[in-house]
Amino acid sequence: MSIEAVARLIASILALAPGFAQAADAELGQYLSAECLTCHQLSGHGTGGIPPIVGLPEDHIVEALLAYKTGERSNEVMHNIAARLSTEEIAALAAYFAAHKPKH
Amino acid sequence: MRINRRHFLAGATAAAGTAALGMPFAFGQARAKLIVIGGGAAGATVAKYVAKESGGAIEVTLVEPLTQYATCFFSNLYLGGFRSYEDNVHSYDALAGTHGVKIQQQAAAGIDRDKREVTLADGTVLPYDRLVVSPGIDLKFGSIEGYSEAAAEKMPHAWKPGAQTKLLKAMIDAVPDGGLVVMIAPPNPFRCPPGPYERVSMMAHAFKSSGRDKCRIIIVDAKDKFSKQGVFQPAWEKHYPGMIEWLTPDIHGGVKSLDPATNTVVTDFETYKAALVNVIPAQTAGKIAVDTGLTNESGFCPIDAFSMKSKLDPNIYVVGDACNPGDMPKSAFAANSQAKVAAMSIRAELAGARAFPARFANTCWSLVETDDCIKVGGRYEPTEEKIKQVEGFVSKPTDTADIRAQNYQESLGWYAGITADMFS
Numbered sequence: 465m466s467i468e469a470v471a472r473l474i475a476s477i478l479a480l481a482p483g484f485a486q487a488a489d490a491e492l493g494q495y496l497s498a499e500c501l502t503c504h505q506l507s508g509h510g511t512g513g514i515p516p517i518v519g520l521p522e523d524h525i526v527e528a529l530l531a532y533k534t535g536e537r538s539n540e541v542m543h544n545i546a547a548r549l550s551t552e553e554i555a556a557l558a559a560y561f562a563a564h565k566p567k568h
Numbered sequence: 569m570r571i572n573r574r575h576f577l578a579g580a581t582a583a584a585g586t587a588a589l590g591m592p593f594a595f596g597q598a599r600a601k602l603i604v605i606g607g608g609a610a611g612a613t614v615a616k617y618v619a620k621e622s623g624g625a626i627e628v629t630l631v632e633p634l635t636q637y638a639t640c641f642f643s644n645l646y647l648g649g650f651r652s653y654e655d656n657v658h659s660y661d662a663l664a665g666t667h668g669v670k671i672q673q674q675a676a677a678g679i680d681r682d683k684r685e686v687t688l689a690d691g692t693v694l695p696y697d698r699l700v701v702s703p704g705i706d707l708k709f710g711s712i713e714g715y716s717e718a719a720a721e722k723m724p725h726a727w728k729p730g731a732q733t734k735l736l737k738a739m740i741d742a743v744p745d746g747g748l749v750v751m752i753a754p755p756n757p758f759r760c761p762p763g764p765y766e767r768v769s770m771m772a773h774a775f776k777s778s779g780r781d782k783c784r785i786i787i788v789d790a791k792d793k794f795s796k797q798g799v800f801q802p803a804w805e806k807h808y809p810g811m812i813e814w815l816t817p818d819i820h821g822g823v824k825s826l827d828p829a830t831n832t833v834v835t836d837f838e839t840y841k842a843a844l845v846n847v848i849p850a851q852t853a854g855k856i857a858v859d860t861g862l863t864n865e866s867g868f869c870p871i872d873a874f875s876m877k878s879k880l881d882p883n884i885y886v887v888g889d890a891c892n893p894g895d896m897p898k899s900a901f902a903a904n905s906q907a908k909v910a911a912m913s914i915r916a917e918l919a920g921a922r923a924f925p926a927r928f929a930n931t932c933w934s935l936v937e938t939d940d941c942i943k944v945g946g947r948y949e950p951t952e953e954k955i956k957q958v959e960g961f962v963s964k965p966t967d968t969a970d971i972r973a974q975n976y977q978e979s980l981g982w983y984a985g986i987t988a989d990m991f992s
Contacts (some may be wrong), residue, residue, distance in 0.1 A: 495924045498908040502901060503985040513974055514981025540961040541931050544947050547959065
């Protein structure tokens with residue numbers, strides 16, 4: 465995927481994100497987030513090679529997931545998770561994690 | 569999001585199920601009751617997610633005899649000297665204190681599926697609306713001539729965490745230089761497919777790092793191939809040249825007998841007098857699953873891949889090592905993944921929560937030597953037949969040292985993550 469195409473995709477996903485303040489879409493984000501929480505801690509604590517993702521800006525999460533989905537970033541575990549995420553699912557996840565605050 | 573017809577039907581069935589129960593939950597007259605038998609990677613995760621996300625609508629009781637949980641995953645790193653035993657021990661306190669899970673600290677003695685009741689070891693009878701059976705595995709001691717629970721005190725299996733793990737560690741540390749170790753590796757299906765081979769790596773590391781270079785390890789395997797074999801074997805040759813020998817059934821001809829008194833292993837091929845024998849026998853679902861008739865001829869519990877429900881009882885879910893997970897391995901990662909699908913389905917059934925399509929993922933990391941960690945994983949989707957693998961990956965023998973070191977850091981982060989996910 466070209467940089468321009470990725471940028472257009474990010475813009476289109478971010479345009480969807482405000483819709484995820486609605487209850488139904490927050491539920492989707494919550495359900496999908498459980499898959500992330502096998503490795504990424506909800507407390508926002510990072511350990512070893514697993515970075516914290518809680519409280520990151522939505523565009524940051526969308527960009528990262530798209531980069532893993534397309535293979536632009538090369539971690540197999542993350543590609544494995546991101547590859548099947550639809551744009552709606554990515555937006556729901558980004559909204560979910562952006563809305564949480566790390567516990568410090 | 570893709571929701572196929574099946575999932576709409578599942579949601580409709582869930583709603584109908586609530587109606588069939590007389591809708592007691594909708595009116596707040598009684599809380600729906602969920603019992604979870606077994607507090608491992610599957611059971612602790614289901615208990616936490618249902619309690620946490622149901623907002624008090626579902627009463628969750630976890631039946632688990634242990635006060636603290638020692639993870640089987642990463643126990644090999646304890647054997648290799650990379651972690652202390654205590655590093656792998658976790659408390660159930662937050663499940664009770666933070667999430668309101670009721671803990672019954674005793675074993676489940678029986679399940680009456682018709683009455684929907686669990687009887688505990690002390691005779692207490694607990695009714696349930698839904699039951700999660702997650703007892704993990706049991707070992708088939710009788711599958712190897714001469715092996716038994718008593719024999720395991722001399723020839724540890726260490727395939728369940730606890731005293732056996734500590735016993736094996738002490739025995740590894742006591743092997744003299746030049747000593748022979750024999751590992752008897754199990755037939756499929758078994759808990760943690762790369763586990764025996766990571767364990768051998770950790771034994772070799774323990775020997776090499778303490779100047780016991782002349783020790784030898786022979787794996788007498790019931791299988792003719794194993795998980796990550798194409799990556800493990802070159803790594804063994806690199807780090808532990810000549811120390812590890814792997815024998816397939818067509819070479820050793822089968823284990824004929826064991827003598828724990830003399831640490832002797834007799835195969836068709838040879839008789840070994842060893843300094844240490846580690847016997848990992850064939851496995852079944854945990855005893856209560858077998859006793860309750862939830863298993864089939866495989867020895868494990870068939871499940872509906874869309875929900876993790878038992879195919880034999882619509883009021884029971886089976887998650888983790890006790891289930892037949894289709895293409896998934898029996899791993900903590902997989903158990904945790906299945907638990908989240910079960911928790912979602914249970915909340916839909918008992919509290920009217922929204923149902924989502926099941927999704928599954930797994931990764932298994934194995935440490936071969938300091939900063940040399942390999943991994944295998946995949947993602948899975950439900951089909952009518954089974955949990956089916958969609959795509960997978962495995963480390964390459966040609967990986968750079970940097971990648972292997974990153975894998976190790978990733979595995980440490982995963983361990984912290986999954987144990988936080990289960991217990992905090």
